[in-house]
Each structure stands twice: as C-alpha cells, then as structure tokens.
Amino acid sequence: MSPPSRRTGRPRSVEADRAILGATRAALVELGWGKLTMGDVAARAGVAKTTLYRRWAGKNELVVDAVAAVFDEHLMSADCGSLRADIENVVVRFAELLELPETKTALMAVVAEATQDEALGARVRSAIVDRQKRLVLIGRERAQLRGELPREEDPGAAARNADLIFDVIAGSVVHRLLVSAEPVDAEWAQGFSTLLLQGLAAAAQPGGTTENGGGGPGGQNPAGSV
Amino acid sequence: MSPPSRRTGRPRSVEADRAILGATRAALVELGWGKLTMGDVAARAGVAKTTLYRRWAGKNELVVDAVAAVFDEHLMSADCGSLRADIENVVVRFAELLELPETKTALMAVVAEATQDEALGARVRSAIVDRQKRLVLIGRERAQLRGELPREEDPGAAARNADLIFDVIAGSVVHRLLVSAEPVDAEWAQGFSTLLLQGLAAAAQPGGTTENGGGGPGGQNPAGSV
Amino acid sequence: MSPPSRRTGRPRSVEADRAILGATRAALVELGWGKLTMGDVAARAGVAKTTLYRRWAGKNELVVDAVAAVFDEHLMSADCGSLRADIENVVVRFAELLELPETKTALMAVVAEATQDEALGARVRSAIVDRQKRLVLIGRERAQLRGELPREEDPGAAARNADLIFDVIAGSVVHRLLVSAEPVDAEWAQGFSTLLLQGLAAAAQPGGTTENGGGGPGGQNPAGSV
Amino acid sequence: MSPPSRRTGRPRSVEADRAILGATRAALVELGWGKLTMGDVAARAGVAKTTLYRRWAGKNELVVDAVAAVFDEHLMSADCGSLRADIENVVVRFAELLELPETKTALMAVVAEATQDEALGARVRSAIVDRQKRLVLIGRERAQLRGELPREEDPGAAARNADLIFDVIAGSVVHRLLVSAEPVDAEWAQGFSTLLLQGLAAAAQPGGTTENGGGGPGGQNPAGSV
DNA sequence: TACTAACCGAGACGGTACGTCTTGTCTTCAT
DNA sequence: ATGAAGACAAGACGTACCGTCTCGGTTAGTA
Numbered sequence: 001m002s003p004p005s006r007r008t009g010r011p012r013s014v015e016a017d018r019a020i021l022g023a024t025r026a027a028l029v030e031l032g033w034g035k036l037t038m039g040d041v042a043a044r045a046g047v048a049k050t051t052l053y054r055r056w057a058g059k060n061e062l063v064v065d066a067v068a069a070v071f072d073e074h075l076m077s078a079d080c081g082s083l084r085a086d087i088e089n090v091v092v093r094f095a096e097l098l099e100l101p102e103t104k105t106a107l108m109a110v111v112a113e114a115t116q117d118e119a120l121g122a123r124v125r126s127a128i129v130d131r132q133k134r135l136v137l138i139g140r141e142r143a144q145l146r147g148e149l150p151r152e153e154d155p156g157a158a159a160r161n162a163d164l165i166f167d168v169i170a171g172s173v174v175h176r177l178l179v180s181a182e183p184v185d186a187e188w189a190q191g192f193s194t195l196l197l198q199g200l201a202a203a204a205q206p207g208g209t210t211e212n213g214g215g216g217p218g219g220q221n222p223a224g225s226v
Numbered sequence: 227m228s229p230p231s232r233r234t235g236r237p238r239s240v241e242a243d244r245a246i247l248g249a250t251r252a253a254l255v256e257l258g259w260g261k262l263t264m265g266d267v268a269a270r271a272g273v274a275k276t277t278l279y280r281r282w283a284g285k286n287e288l289v290v291d292a293v294a295a296v297f298d299e300h301l302m303s304a305d306c307g308s309l310r311a312d313i314e315n316v317v318v319r320f321a322e323l324l325e326l327p328e329t330k331t332a333l334m335a336v337v338a339e340a341t342q343d344e345a346l347g348a349r350v351r352s353a354i355v356d357r358q359k360r361l362v363l364i365g366r367e368r369a370q371l372r373g374e375l376p377r378e379e380d381p382g383a384a385a386r387n388a389d390l391i392f393d394v395i396a397g398s399v400v401h402r403l404l405v406s407a408e409p410v411d412a413e414w415a416q417g418f419s420t421l422l423l424q425g426l427a428a429a430a431q432p433g434g435t436t437e438n439g440g441g442g443p444g445g446q447n448p449a450g451s452v
Numbered sequence: 453m454s455p456p457s458r459r460t461g462r463p464r465s466v467e468a469d470r471a472i473l474g475a476t477r478a479a480l481v482e483l484g485w486g487k488l489t490m491g492d493v494a495a496r497a498g499v500a501k502t503t504l505y506r507r508w509a510g511k512n513e514l515v516v517d518a519v520a521a522v523f524d525e526h527l528m529s530a531d532c533g534s535l536r537a538d539i540e541n542v543v544v545r546f547a548e549l550l551e552l553p554e555t556k557t558a559l560m561a562v563v564a565e566a567t568q569d570e571a572l573g574a575r576v577r578s579a580i581v582d583r584q585k586r587l588v589l590i591g592r593e594r595a596q597l598r599g600e601l602p603r604e605e606d607p608g609a610a611a612r613n614a615d616l617i618f619d620v621i622a623g624s625v626v627h628r629l630l631v632s633a634e635p636v637d638a639e640w641a642q643g644f645s646t647l648l649l650q651g652l653a654a655a656a657q658p659g660g661t662t663e664n665g666g667g668g669p670g671g672q673n674p675a676g677s678v
Numbered sequence: 679m680s681p682p683s684r685r686t687g688r689p690r691s692v693e694a695d696r697a698i699l700g701a702t703r704a705a706l707v708e709l710g711w712g713k714l715t716m717g718d719v720a721a722r723a724g725v726a727k728t729t730l731y732r733r734w735a736g737k738n739e740l741v742v743d744a745v746a747a748v749f750d751e752h753l754m755s756a757d758c759g760s761l762r763a764d765i766e767n768v769v770v771r772f773a774e775l776l777e778l779p780e781t782k783t784a785l786m787a788v789v790a791e792a793t794q795d796e797a798l799g800a801r802v803r804s805a806i807v808d809r810q811k812r813l814v815l816i817g818r819e820r821a822q823l824r825g826e827l828p829r830e831e832d833p834g835a836a837a838r839n840a841d842l843i844f845d846v847i848a849g850s851v852v853h854r855l856l857v858s859a860e861p862v863d864a865e866w867a868q869g870f871s872t873l874l875l876q877g878l879a880a881a882a883q884p885g886g887t888t889e890n891g892g893g894g895p896g897g898q899n900p901a902g903s904v
Numbered sequence: 905t906a907c908t909a910a911c912c913g914a915g916a917c918g919g920t921a922c923g924t925c926t927t928g929t930c931t932t933c934a935t
Numbered sequence: 936a937t938g939a940a941g942a943c944a945a946g947a948c949g950t951a952c953c954g955t956c957t958c959g960g961t962t963a964g965t966a
Contacts, residue, residue: 007958007959008913008914008915008958008959008960009913009914009915009916009957009958009959010914010915010916010917010956010957010958011915011916011957011958012915012916012917013916013917016916016917032342033338033342034339034342037946037947037948038947038948038949039946039947039948040947042918046918047917047918048917048918048919048920049918049919049920049948049949049950050916050917050918050919050950050951051916051917051918053949053950054916054917058948058949059948104341105338105339105341105342108334108335108337108338108341109334109335109338109339111334111338111404111405112259112260112331112332112333112334112335112337112338113259113260113335114404114407115258115330115331115334115404116258116259116260116261116331121407124405125405125406125407129405129406160417161417163406163408164414164417164418164421166406167398167401167402167405167406168394168397168398168401168418168421170397170401170405171394171396171397171398171399171400171401171402171405172393172394172397172398173397174397174400174401175393175394175396175397175400176393176397178337178338178340178341179337179350179351179355179393179396179397180351180355180389180392180393181340181347181351182389188390191386191387191390192390192394194425195390195394195422195424195425195426196421196425198421198424198425198427199420199421199422199424199425200421201424237936237937239937239938242937242938263925263926263927264926264927264928265925265926265927268939272939273938273939274938274939274940274941275927275928275929275939275940275941276928276929276930276937276938276939276940277937277938277939279927279928279929280937280938284927284928285927459932459933460932460933460934460939460940460941461931461932461933461939461940461941461942462930462931462932462940462941462942462943463931463932463941463942464941464942464943465942465943468942468943484794485790485794486791486794489920489921489922490921490922490923491920491921491922492921494944498944499943499944500943500944500945500946501922501923501924501944501945501946502924502925502942502943502944502945503942503943503944505923505924506942506943510922510923511922556793557790557791557793557794560786560787560789560790560793561786561787561790561791563786563790563856563857564711564712564783564784564785564786564787564789564790565711565712565787566856566859567710567782567783567786567856568710568711568712568713568783573859576857577857577858577859581857581858612869613869615858615860616866616869616870616873618858619850619853619854619857619858620846620849620850620853620870620873622849622853622857623846623848623849623850623851623852623853623854623857624845624846624849624850625849626849626852626853627845627846627848627849627852628845628849630789630792630793631789631802631803631807631845631848631849632803632807632841632844632845633792633799633803634841640842643838643839643842644842644846646877647842647846647874647876647877647878648873648877650873650876650877650879651872651873651874651876651877652873653876686908686909686910686963686964686965687908687909687910687911687962687963687964688909688910688911688912688961688962688963688964689910689911689962689963689964690910690911690912691911691912694912715951715952715953716952716953716954717951717952717953718952724913725912725913726912726913726914726915727914727915727953727954727955728911728912728913728914728955728956729911729912729913731954731955732911732912736953736954737953
C-alpha cells in the first residue's frame with residue numbers, strides 16, 4: 001500500500017508537508033480557488049515549487065488534501081439525544097463547513113475536475129466524502145441503540161441504504177447552498193429532517209425499497225394513504 | 227431586453243452564434259471544462275476570438291448558455307400516471323441529462339465559479355435551474371389533481387416546500403452521480419422515491435414543518451413510531 | 453525569401469523589435485551572457501515573453517541579432533593610406549569591438565552553441581561574420597588600386613585567399629584577446645601586420661599557394677631564403 | 679599544493695575520478711556542452727552529485743579537465759624534416775583534435791565562460807593552451823637547429839614572437855573550423871603555411887617588428903616590394 | 905579489534921529560468 | 936459596425952538544473 005518506503009536518500013520533510021497544506025488553506029481563504037496558484041502556495045509555505053510537485057500532481061490533488069484537512073477538523077458526531085436532533089445537527093454543521101471560504105468553491109471545483117479524472121475522483125471520495133459518510137453510519141447505529149430504527153438484517157441493503165441517505169443529506173445541503181444559494185438555517189433543517197425521517201421509517205419497513213417496483217399506475221398508495 | 231437595438235452597421239451573424247454554441251458543446255465533450263479554451267472554441271467555430279468576447283463576457287457565461295441549450299433540448303415532464311412514477315421518471319431523466327459528457331463536466335464547474343460571482347449564479351439559476359424547478363411545480367399540480375397530494379393553503383409555505391423538494395431531488399441525483407460516482411438506475415430511483423414520498427406525506431400534514439421544532443430529547447417519535 | 457508577407461491580422465510592432473534588441477544589449481552589458489534571461493529582457497523591453505519567442509527561437513538567436521547590431525554600428529573601413537595602415541587599423545578596431553562587454557562573452561558563447569546547431573551557425577555567419585569579411589575585400593581592392601597588391605586572375609583563388617586572410621586576422625585577434633588574454637595594442641598590431649604583409653606578398657606570387665606542395669624535406673626555402 | 683594532506687578517513691576513490699571524466703567526455707560527445715548537466719554526468723558515472731562537487735567547483739572546471747585529458751592524449755610533435763612540414767603537420771593535427779565532438783563543442787564554451795571568470799581562464803591556459811604552445815617552441819628550436827630560422831638574441835622578443843606565432847596558428851585554425859565552419863585540409867594548410875613562413879622570415883629580420891611603426895603613408899613597402 | 909573520520913549513494917531541498925499556454929484586448933484589412 | 940486574423944501584455948503552468956543538504960552505510964587507517 002505504502003510506497004516501498006524508501007530508506008535511502010534524504011527523507012521528505014514533514015515540516016514542508018505541514019507548511020504547504022497550511023499555505024494552501026490560507027491561500028484558499030484569501031484568494032479563492034480560482035486565483036490560487038502553485039507558485040503562490042510555494043512562496044507562502046517557504047518552499048520550492050518542486051517540493052509541491054514532488055508530493056502532489058497538481059492544484060487539484062493539493063486542494064483535495066487541504067480541504068480534507070479542514071473537513072477532518074470540523075468532523076464531529078455529537079450525540080444530540082434523538083435521531084431528529086442528530087440529523088438537524090449534522091445538516092447545520094455540514095452547512096457551516098460548506099460556508100467556510102476555504103471549502104465552498106474549492107470543493108465544487110475539484111468535484112468538477114473529478115468528472116474528467118477518475119483518480120482525482122477516487123481521491124476526493126477517500127479523503128473527504130467517505131469520512132463524512134461515516135457520520136451517517138454512526139448516527140444510524142445510535143438510532144438503533146435507542147430503538148428509533150430497527151437493525152437491518154441484509155448487510156448489502158444496509159450499505160445501499162446508508163449510501164442513499166448520505167447522498168440525500170449531502171446533496172440536498174450542497175444544492176440548497178451552492179445552487180439555490182439560499183441559507184441552511186434551523187427552519188430549513190427542520191423541514192428537511194421531517195422529510196428524511198419519514199423516508200427512513202418507510203425504508204425500514206420490510207421490503208420497503210423494493211415494493212411497488214414498476215412505478216406504474218396504481219402505485220399511488222404510499223402518499224395516497226396519508 | 228436588447229440594447230438600444232442598433233440599426234446601423236453590419237448586423238451580427240446569427241450563423242456565428244449557432245456555430246459558437248455548437249463548438250462549445252463539442253469542446254466540452256472532447257476536452258471537458260478544464261481544458262476548454264476560448265481560443266479553441268473560436269477555432270472550432272471558424273470565428274475570431276473577438277466575436278466570442280463581443281457576445282459573452284468569458285468562458286463561464288459562454289458555457290452556461292451552451293449547457294442551458296442542452297438542458298432545453300432534454301426538458302420534459304411526461305405524465306406517468308402517478309406521483310411515484312412521475313418522480314422516478316424525472317429522477318432518471320435528470321440523471322440521463324447529467325450523464326451527457328457536455329453537462330457532466332460543466333455543471334459543477336459553473337456552480338463552483340458561481341460561488342465567487344453572484345451575476346453568474348443568477349444566470350445559472352435563470353437559464354438552467356429554474357426551468358427544471360418548473361417540473362416540480364407541474365408534478366405537484368398533477369398530483370394534487372389526482373388527489374395524491376392535498377392543496378396547500380399558504381402560498382409561502384407552498385413555495386418553500388417546492389424549493390425543498392427541488393433541492394432534495396436535484397441535489398441527491400447530482401451527488402449520487404458526480405460525487406459518489408454511482409449510477410442512478412431504476413433501483414436507486416425506487417429507493418429514492420419511496421423516501422421522498424413519505425417525506426411529502428409528512429410535509430403535507432398540517433403544521434408538519436414546524437412540529438417538534440427544537441429537536442430536543444424526547445423528539446424521537448416520528449421514526450420511533452415505526 | 454520573405455515569409456508570404458501576411459497581410460491579415462495585426463502587424464508586428466517594429467517598436468517592440470527595437471526595444472527588445474536594445475534591452476538585450478543593455479542586459480548583456482549589465483549581466484553578461486551567462487546571467488541574461490529571456491524574462492529579464494522582456495521586462496526591460498516592456499514586452500511579454502511571448503513577443504520575444506514569436507520573433508526569436510531562443511536566447512542564442514536573440515543574442516546573435518543583438519551582437520550583430522553592435523557590430524554593424526562599429527563596422528568601418530577607413531582608408532588609412534597604405535595596406536599596412538589599413539591592416540593595423542582593422543586589427544585594433546576589431547579588438548576594441550571584442551572588448552565591449554556586450555560582445556566579448558556573447559560572441560564566443562554563441563559560436564560554441566553553433567557547433568551543435570547548424571542553423572545557428574549559419575545565422576552567426578550571415579549576420580556577423582560575413583559582414584566583417586567584407587572589410588577584407590574592400591581593403592584588398594584598395595591595395596590593388598594603390599598597386600600594393602596585384603589583381604588576381606582566378607576568381608576562385610581570390611575568394612579562397614580572402615577567406616584565409618580573414619580567418620587569420622579574426623582568429624589571431626580573438627585568440628590573443630580571449631584565449632591568451634593579452635591586450636591587442638599598437639605593438640602587437642605592428643608585429644602581426646608585418647607577419648601578414650609578408651604572407652600576402654608570398655601568396656600573390658604566381659603559384660604561391662601550391663608551390664612546394666608536399667611539405668617534404670627540402671621545402672625550407674621560403675623562410676630559408678631570408 | 680594539496681590541502682594539509684589529510685591522512686585520516688577514507689581516501690577518495692580514484693575509480694570515481696576516472697569514471698567522472700570518462701562520463702563527462704561521453705556526455706560532451708552525445709549532448710554537447712549546452713545540454714550537458716552535472717546530474718547527467720553523475721548518473722553516467724554511477725556516482726552521486728556530491729562526489730562531483732567535492733572534486734570540481736562546477737561544470738566549467740569539470741569540462742576543462744575533461745578536455746585537457748583529450749588534448750593530452752593527442753599531443754605530439756613529430757619532426758617532419760622541415761619547418762614548412764612541421765607547420766603543416768601541427769595545423770592538420772590541431773584541426774583533427776578540434777574536430778573531435780568532445781572538444782569542438784566544449785572549447786569555445788569554456789573560453790566564453792573564462793572571459794567572465796579569471797580563475798577559469800588561468801585553468802584553461804595552464805591545462806590546455808600552454809601545453810600546445812610548447813609545440814611552437816619545440817618547432818622553432820628544431821628549425822633553428824636546421825638553420826631554417828636564426829637564433830634570436832633578445833629573449834623577450836623571442837617570447838613575444840612565439841606568442842604571436844601561437845596566436846596566429848591556433849586562432850586561424852579555430853576560426854576556420856568553428857566560426858567559418860570550413861574544413862582544414864591539406865590545401866588550406868599549405869596556403870596558411872606559405873603565409874606564415876613569409877611572416878616568420880620578416881619577423882626574424884633585425885628590427886622587423888618595429889620598423890615602419892606608425893603605419894602612416896609611405897609604409898607600403900613590405901608588400902609593395904612584391 | 906575497535907574506533908573514527910572522511911568518504912560514498914541516494915535523493916530531497918530552495919531557487920531560478922525555461923518555453924508554452926491561456927486570457928482578454930487591440931490593431932489591421934476587408935466586408 | 937462586424938468579422939477574421941493574429942499580435943499584444945500579463946502571468947501561471949509544469950519541467951529542468953543548479954548547488955546544497957541530509958540521510959544511512961562503507962572503508963581505510965589509526966589506536
């Protein structure tokens with residue numbers, strides 16, 4: 001997994017790694033993704049451009065790691081006492097995170113680049129996305145301990161379910177903030193949580209995700225029953 | 227709308243407009259947003275760069291218009307007979323649209339740029355996003371006619387609700403496709419629809435968006451009732 | 453010969469040409485060949501690097517033209533009244549030219565590069581060397597008018613002779629100055645002229661360049677006759 | 679000469695010295711002076727860059743030594759039986775030496791660098807130039823023994839004379855080959871020798887180098903006597 | 905035999921110039 | 936006035952070399 005762990009030659013400076021990521025973050029705050037340049041980051045870090053390129057293939061990769069560090073700092077999953085409270089909390093915290101000047105533009109830009117560069121996409125997912133997804137798993141676990149959600153028996157279905165929930169939460173918040181350009185406040189978080197909690201309840205029902213498959217006429221009962 | 231409607235001098239070539247948007251789209255397919263350049267678009271269109279800049283302020287604006295044209299081509303809202311079917315249909319159609327190489331690479335990129343440029347954001351919303359949001363309104367109208375959803379009395383709440391639903395649908399699909407890089411197939415669409423239909427039911431209940439506001443302890447009943 | 457003489461597009465700025473050559477010369481004086489950089493020249497000339505590279509393939513070509521301009525400025529062939537005086541004059545003038553800070557290092561460096569780049573060599577010869585060679589032809593013409601030298605009948609031999617004389621004059625002065633690092637003063641010029649005048653006399657004798665071809669034993673008469 | 683003559687510690691590898699000079703020569707042949715890099719030489723020699731810099735201050739010094747080694751290999755001064763034959767021989771041999779790819783590309787380059795670095799100039803002269811100059815002295819000695827040239831009484835004048843002759847021979851050949859880029863063949867060697875032998879004769883005449891000093895009008899007799 | 909100073913390879917480091925590329929503007933001639 | 940062509944200033948790109956510096960390890964010579 002690790003590179004053959006060279007043991008010859010001068011070892012890479014861990015100091016430099018820290019300085020570069022810090023400089024990248026500072027540059028993101030000051031200049032934004034668009035005006036950030038490798039040369040500027042190097043200068044801020046007191047480092048040669050070569051040193052950047054030895055570690056990161058380019059601006060995209062560097063920014064992914066810098067943003068990942070910001071995410072790691074803000075990652076948390078406080079137990080708020082109920083599933084609803086946990087969801088509202090994570091929504092608001094995630095929104096706060098996306099409002100930081102160093103993440104907002106950079107994250108979207110990197111995701112855009114990732115559509116053309118599979119390796120970059122993998123890096124984004126492993127360094128940023130998957131770590132956030134962990135919060136969903138933890139939240140579900142807690143809800144199950146509280147008895148708010150039943151334990152799922154099929155591990156495959158459980159994983160698919162977690163993926164769906166994560167895409168819905170993260171996607172909705174991002175879209176609200178960055179596309180619709182509207183704030184994610186307590187009110188919006190409540191409305192969203194209400195919607196999501198009902199969905200979780202339905203998904204938890206046996207066969208919930210496969211019932212009424214064709215979507216053909218006559219399938220109006222889930223909402224029609226209200 | 228038009229500037230004082232110039233009447234003197236040579237009129238602008240409508241041919242050129244078409245060629246430029248077509249060339250932009252082709253360049254997006256071949257090169258992706260990142261490698262697309264104004265010079266290349268001009269060359270493909272057989273047009274001078276001056277001609278591009280006379281019509282669009284820059285790469286961002288040009289690409290927004292090119293992408294908007296693609297969206298317009300694919301816009302539709304067939305009545306599939308039920309709310310669930312309508313939702314699944316719009317999800318799958320939207321996913322197909324996002325899988326086109328010219329939109330996939332460009333959409334996140336212009337959204338990223340828009341976070342730094344409010345005018346661009348407004349253009350993105352008016353040219354692309356709002357036209358999609360209309361589909362949500364049409365779908366809700368149809369569901370209300372069918373009796374699947376109640377009519378809302380408060381127009382403000384109705385608008386907020388439509389915004390929420392749109393953010394959830396569009397955001398989830400985009401996140402699934404572009405961030406998680408997983409396919410939006412019939413199965414995923416079903417799971418997502420199930421989740422969303424339950425949410426719509428809850429939101430439609432009187433006071434649904436404000437009940438149980440604080441999310442404090444003891445608020446576990448919505449899902450706990452399952 | 454000339455490029456198809458484009459008539460479309462913006463014409464190249466003659467102003468820029470002048471500024472660049474001037475800046476190159478100034479940079480040669482201040483920094484010398486080794487420290488001269490394309491970026492610095494561009495900055496001095498108030499010009500973008502692109503503009504340099506549009507006209508010259510690199511540092512070598514640029515410097516050749518800049519040095520050629522210096523040579524052209526100093527080129528002269530005053531009639532000093534006698535062949536000896538003309539030779540001594542051209543030797544001293546050429547030495548002065550080579551002592552200029554903008555020519556000394558640059559000329560040798562460019563000649564060195566030219567050994568690996570035939571196109572550069574051709575440029576050096578046509579822009580610098582051949583124009584100097586003209587002085588030899590003019591000097592010979594004057595000497596023949598004065599009766600100091602006979603007219604040569606074979607034009608091929610005359611050309612070969614001029615080449616030889618030029619290589620001897622230019623080579624000796626360059627070697628004295630740059631390799632031996634000794635001054636070319638009036639005394640050295642006298643000694644050199646004496647040597648050369650005798651050679652010219654010998655070469656002018658019928659069959660002078662082919663007599664005693666083998667160089668075998670017994671061929672000692674030219675000097676032995678002294 | 680040597681520093682306090684270290685006596686402790688591991689001695690420097692003589693193997694490495696040989697490998698480095700060999701690699702330098704090979705790199706000169708393949709790449710020429712301009713493209714030769716220290717890193718490349720180190721890699722070819724199977725040696726660390728540190729090892730190069732421990733022995734030579736830089737590219738210039740390294741190349742001077744490598745070229746000097748080539749010159750030493752080719753040094754010779756066969757007695758060809760007459761002064762003319764000796765001259766023609768040395769001219770042709772020197773030309774052969776300069777045609778070697780490792781000297782052709784490097785000699786002018788180090789001379790160019792030497793104009794900016796006096797220490798380097800001294801090194802070039804002591805390692806390369808002066809060893810060649812010895813051939814002139816030997817040739818003159820032989821000619822004097824043969825009676826082709828008179829013995830000079832003033833040792834200062836003799837030294838100046840040798841310097842002049844050396845500059846003329848070496849400079850003319852170098853200029854012919856590297857600047858004019860024309861071959862030094864038997865025919866050119868003959869023409870050059872003829873010219874030089876006459877000059878030697880004149881210079882050997884008492885007062886030859888000072889007569890007719892001003893070069894003023896009326897000084898046309900040396901050639902005018904032809 | 906053990907110590908130890910100088911050596912060696914590898915390769916990372918800060919710096920700096922390279923030559924290319926793109927952006928958005930400007931200038932020319934022609935329509 | 937517009938259009939195609941293309942030069943222009945500005946400035947980032949990613950690469951290449953330079954000469955220095957740390958590493959871990961080797962190799963005499965001395966103790």
